[in-house]
Amino acid sequence: MLNALPPGPRQPRALQTVAWWTRPVSFLESNRRRYGKRFTMRLLQTPAFVMLSDPDxxxxxxxxxxxxxxxxEGARILEPVVGRNSVILLDEGAHLEQRKLMLPAFHGERMQRLSGLMTEVAEREAAGWPRERPVELHPLLQGLTLEVILRAVFGLDPGARMDAIRERLTKILALGARPLGMLPFMQKDLGGRGPWAYFVRLREETDRLLFELIDERRADSAERDDVLAMLLAARHEDGSPMTDRELRDELMTLLVAGHETTASELAWAFERLLRAPAVMARLVDEVDSGDGDAYLTATxxxxxxxxxxxxxxxxRLVKQPVTIGGFDYPEGVCLVPNAYLVHHDPALYPDPYAFRPERFLDEGPGTYTWxxxxxxxxxxxGASFALVEMKIVLRAVLAGNELSAPYAEHERSRRRAITLSPRRGATTVLRARPRVREEVPAAA
Ligand code: HEM
Structure with missing residues (x-):
């Protein structure tokens, strides 16, 4: 049956796994050159991965x-952190139920209400960044996006509790960034020592703080705009509220899904802008003019x-045989829509390696091509959440600083846990510049 899968690289699984983890972009591109729009990769400890890049x-x-x-089912590796109620780990009815509870918290209108808070955090953080010398923006952006999640999602107010939670979550996330330590065979206590026991201790302390927060917020009738407040108000179909465990698991899910992703994407936005001076100039003009955000959105x-x-x-793990693009896929293989390959298909995006926001100025992105x-x-x-946050952060940084790159070469990709970020952290020199407009508009 496996013979029926689209052809793909024939190296041993171990070699394919190393290539996929250490140089994903060139591995994907060389496979596409060789095998076309769909190919099958075979990685250690995983079902066959069929990479797809045809929009249909x-x-x-x-x-x-x-x-x-x-x-x-494919996301099980996240369970120790996000917990078993996480929307990311569920399928079918259970997934739909959890997703319905969470959706209202992420509507565009709710995001607008959070934008004031995001602006405050972005402006304050960016004002404290080092200037006049090369710095890696990526870790600074990680700090910023963590702060945004803690305040806008967890609903924490600055103070001792927020600091205590931040400290533990930072350590948990650092462990997660070294995924080897989290593999099932590493999950041994070793008599209270070792990385797994350390992780479990941190998780228990964090959970205790989170359950305390949830208890307090349940009892408190003050109206709040944060995501936790929305989740506390959400009701299952039978009218029951989310349990403490569900709330905890979804908060951790949002942290894991929303923190590193947004920080890395912002790092890339700066890395690309620094190497496309005409784009940077047009964007800074727009920010300074205060006249809309069409170019920022396109960027x-x-x-x-x-x-x-x-x-x-x-x-996507195939549970029932399915035919897609003329191939019959049996139960047990994974179908994987590949964003990188779709986004670099010259038939869809002429000159695909050029950084050209103009592509999206007249026409928004396509549902299956972007x-x-x-x-x-x-x-x-969290797509709207991320887009609003990215706009606010780019604006806050560009309005108060002139940016330059200490070297001209493009930064290559580096994998951190599951995200790809710029290998040199988007190294940048920031120089303060007088603001053209006093107020950065909060609405995004
Ligand atoms: C630039 C930033 C982000 C990127 C590129 C990104 C990308 C993604 C991708 C590719 C998926 C999987 C979708 C699929 O397989 O069809 C996903 C799922 C998810 N993301 Fe994001 N994300 C970002 C930020 C966020 C933020 C800020 C949050 C929340 C605050 C968030 C919450 C989630 C959740 C809960 C899921 C699981 C949805 C489900 O399984 O139903 N993400 N994200």
Whole structure:
């Protein structure tokens, strides 16, 4: 049956796994050159991965019935952090139920209400960044996006509790960035010592702080705009509220899904802008003029096209045989819509390696040709959140600083856990410049 899968690289699994982890972009590109728009990769400890990059096939995957393809099953490695109620790990009815509870918190209108808070955090953080010497923006952006999640999603107010939670979450995320340590065979206590025992201790401390927060917020009737407040108000179909465990698991899910992704994508946006002076100049003009955000929006769409931080959508495990693009896929293989390959198809995007926001000025991105947020019923829940945050951060940084790159070469990709970020952290020299406009508009 496996012979029926699209052809792909024939190296041993171990070699393919190393190539996929250490140089994903060139591995994807060389496979496409050799095998075309769809090919099968074989990695250690995983079912066959069929990479897809034809928009029609991607549409079929995104719109397949929920009992045919299971993205949730493929994300099990995240369970120790996000917990078993996480929307990311579920499939079919259970997934739909959890997603419905969360959707209202992420509507565009809710995002606008959060934009004031995001602006405050972005302006304050960016004002404290080092100037006049090369700095890696990526870690600074990680700090910023973590702060945004803690305040806008967890609803924490600055103070001792926020600091205590931030400190533990930072350590948990650092462990997660070294995924080897989290593999099932490493999950041994070793008599209270070792990385797993350390992780479990941190998780228990964090959970205790989060359950305390949830208790307090349940009892408090003050109206708040944060995501936790929305989740506390959400009701299951039978009218019951989300349990403490569900709330905790979804908060951790939003942290894991929304923090590193947004920080890395922002790092790429700066890295690309620094190497496209005409784009940078046009964008700075728009920011200074205060006249709308059409070019800023197009720039962000282009950054997500050119450098999708998740090179592919969640792998969809085939649960029932399915035919897509003329291939019959048996149960047990994974179908993987690949954003990087779609976004660099010259038939869809002429001169695909050029950074050119103008592509998206007259026409917005296509549902199946621009897929940095995946698609269908699994599409990223935080897409509007991320887009609003990216606009606010880019504006806050560009309005107060002149940016230059200390070296001209493009930064290559580096993998951190599941995201791809610029290898040198988007190294930049910031120089303060007088603001042309006093107020950076909060509305994004
Ligand atoms: C630039 C930033 C981001 C990128 C590129 C991104 C990308 C993605 C992708 C590719 C998926 C998988 C979709 C699929 O397989 O069809 C996903 C899922 C998800 N993302 Fe994001 N994401 C970003 C930011 C965020 C933020 C800020 C949040 C929340 C605050 C978030 C929450 C989620 C959740 C909850 C899911 C799982 C949805 C489900 O399984 O139903 N993401 N994201």
């Amino acid at each position: 096939e991607i549409r079929e995957v995104f719109t397949a019935p929920p009992d045919v393809l299971h993205p949730g 962000i769409h282009e950054a997500l096209r050119r450098r999708p931080v998740l090179p592919n959508a969640a792998p 897929i940095p947020f995946g698609g269908g019923r699994r599409r990223c829940l």
